[in-house]
Amino acid sequence: MSKRRMKTRRRKLYLEVLISTLGLIVCYMKVKKVPFENSLGNVRNVMLIVVAFLFFIVLIKLLYKQFLNNRTSSKYLNSSINIVDKMTGEEFEEFLKAHFEKLGYKVELTPKTGDYGADLVLNRNGSKTVVQAKRWMNKVGIEAVQQVIGARAYYKVDKCLVVTNNYFTPNAINLAESNKDVELWDRKELISMMDKNNPVINNSSEIIKRVICPKCGREMKLIHGKNGDFYGCSNYPKCKGTRRCSTSGK
Secondary structure (H helix, E strand, O other): OOHHHHHHHHHHHHHHHHHHHHHHHHHHHHHHOOOHHHHHHHHHHHHHHHHHHHHHHHHHHHHHHHHHHHHHHHHHHOOOHHHHOOOOHHHHHHHHHHHHHHOOOEEEEOOOOOOOOOOEEEEEOOEEEEEEEEOOOOOEOHHHHHHHHHHHHHHOOOEEEEEEOOOEOHHHHHHHHHOOOEEEEOHHHHHHHHHHHOOOOOOHHHHHHOOEOOOOOOEEEEEEEOOEEEEEEOOOOOOOOEEEOOOOOO
């Protein structure tokens, strides 16, 4: 059931409670033959009780909602990258919402349908950013960058961001670099944010499992050279990108 339908049902329920209460008051006065001059006072008193009761319900609802939000945020802030890999798309959006709020952003989740290419809208210090969230098993392609670029004009934002638990294809990286204020966060940047928000859960070891070529975005391989170990692009010889291995001692 959608949130809009749930709200409509709750409003209808509150109205039915109010009408039923007023109906009971009228029936009581007719049965007891309460004089008119006393009936107004009784109605006023009962109305005050009903309003106080409805206010109490709303207050309890708000407190319970806040409790659920805090518990949900705590769950996502305590999640490891391995748990993130098993999340659904909607869970990943909630996960990002919790982490960005921890960083001081005001976060709004867009509708599940008709989001115009954005899953979250971030606000902080007068700056507005749209986020496209991609919890994928494979590398994220150019479509995600195109979507967030389209969302930039619709939401009238300053920056665009695509966040994934995976990595980006070379075409996606090239398109992002050719567009101003479009930023890509792959697995490494995501883990960095997670470690910043909750350093107790160490996800940093995941970063060294895959090393990405800085030139083409392909995965790199560990090579044992004469002068020590280093990473070479798996697309060699088309790409000759290299990266020094931190364990080589060089």
